[in-house]
Amino acid sequence: MLDRFAAEAAADPREICGLLLGRDDVIHDALALPNVAPEPARGFAISPADQFAAARFARAAGLAVVGCYHSHPSGNLSPSAADLAEAAQDGFYWLIIDGARRRLWISRAGGQIAGRFDPVELQIIEAPAFRESSPWNLQAHLQPAGASANRRRGTSQAPRQGPSPQ
Numbered sequence: 185m186l187d188r189f190a191a192e193a194a195a196d197p198r199e200i201c202g203l204l205l206g207r208d209d210v211i212h213d214a215l216a217l218p219n220v221a222p223e224p225a226r227g228f229a230i231s232p233a234d235q236f237a238a239a240r241f242a243r244a245a246g247l248a249v250v251g252c253y254h255s256h257p258s259g260n261l262s263p264s265a266a267d268l269a270e271a272a273q274d275g276f277y278w279l280i281i282d283g284a285r286r287r288l289w290i291s292r293a294g295g296q297i298a299g300r301f302d303p304v305e306l307q308i309i310e311a312p313a314f315r316e317s318s319p320w321n322l323q324a325h326l327q328p329a330g331a332s333a334n335r336r337r338g339t340s341q342a343p344r345q346g347p348s349p350q
């Protein structure tokens with residue numbers, strides 16, 4: 185999944201974007217969506233119709249839209265002023281990528297970046313046995329870098345879904 189982002193982002197001078205689908209702080213899949221921003225080299229926007237369709241697709245798969253991803257062709261992996269203005273939903277994950285580089289953020293009121301975002305550590309879980317019938321073979325396990333009782337609850341659940349330790 186992340187390799188795909190890297191290839192897409194590297195091939196496009198505009199910001200590429202999409203939505204992250206997951207459950208319990210684990211990202212299971214991502215949907216690439218058209219960037220409909222008026223200036224796609226300097227910002228991104230996902231149409232309401234695409235957002236709605238993505239939410240429906242996620243629900244059908246037992247997931248939810250838990251975040252979004254987009255590229256910063258500038259190479260700066262911090263949220264831009266436009267991102268800060270858009271980040272209205274608390275608890276939403278924002279993955280910002282530039283080629284193979286990436287940084288994960290969570291929007292949170294009072295966050296350390298302009299009171300809007302906190303950094304989150306991204307871990308990749310290889311899950312070969314996970315849902316053989318599904319096209320997903322990677323899970324991105326999101327572990328908060330900051331101390332948050334609420335989010336730590338989520339991380340303690342994650343091992344159940346990973347490969348069994350043997």
Ligand SMILES: [Zn+2]
Pocket residue numbers: 227254255256263264267280
């Ligand atoms: Zn941005």
